[in-house]
Amino acid sequence: MTACIRFDDVHAYYGGAHILHGVSFAIEPGERVALIGRNGVGKTTVVNSLLGIARIGSGVARIAGRALKNPRTFTAAQLGIAIVPQGRMIVPNLTIEENLILGAAPGRKGYWTLETILALFPILKERARSPGTALSGGQQQMLALGRALMGNPTCLVLDEPSEGLAPVIVDDVADIAAKVAAQGTAILLIEQNLSLVRRAADRFGVMAKGRIVSEGSMAGLDIAALHAHIAI
């Protein structure tokens, strides 16, 4: 089976700043993998390496088996990866429905359509004609998730989806992740909220100083050891 995302010994840089020091991992179709670790260890840089924002100096990052060579910001999307960025990035002068349509990938058909997404997120259906920014933080997170699903991605990348959200909304995010994975979409979850990680991932990798220092299945997750890694 070809991995949706595969990193082999990736070293990544911003200018001369060496941030990723030999990161290797793979996400198989339909898998839910969490990357955890404290602030500044390089989690978002993994995503930025897919987008060409961070430069891959050595090693290979692949999407759907294709090695990325000088990727553009849209290359990952073309290869089936949808990214829900930290901060959500809702377009303020578009309605909720228009924000969703923005995520559509013409030509890539699948389970997710405007109808199935509005059915998954009743609040977005109720307020489809309101501006995207009229929503609360949690609702904007749902909109960002829905917009990403509109492209029927093979892998959904969620960068700190729980940031700034109330615990009850974090539970909603975990439920959505489970429903998305049930449709066969793989998930890369970048997160520090352990209760979300425990509910929304099958496997984890712990990052420290630009490296994956521990990995395994959620069943084998040693919470005490993990706290030691991510304690601020």
Ligand SMILES: Nc1ncnc2c1ncn2[C@@H]1O[C@H](COP(=O)(O)OP(=O)(O)OP(=O)(O)O)[C@@H](O)[C@H]1O
């Ligand atoms: N565009 C950039 N240019 C230069 N350095 C950057 C850039 N983005 C991030 N960095 C640096 O790279 C390192 C890793 O940052 P990264 O955002 O990947 O961490 P993170 O684990 O995602 O943490 P956070 O949760 O704080 O985003 C940090 O030292 C950060 O200051």
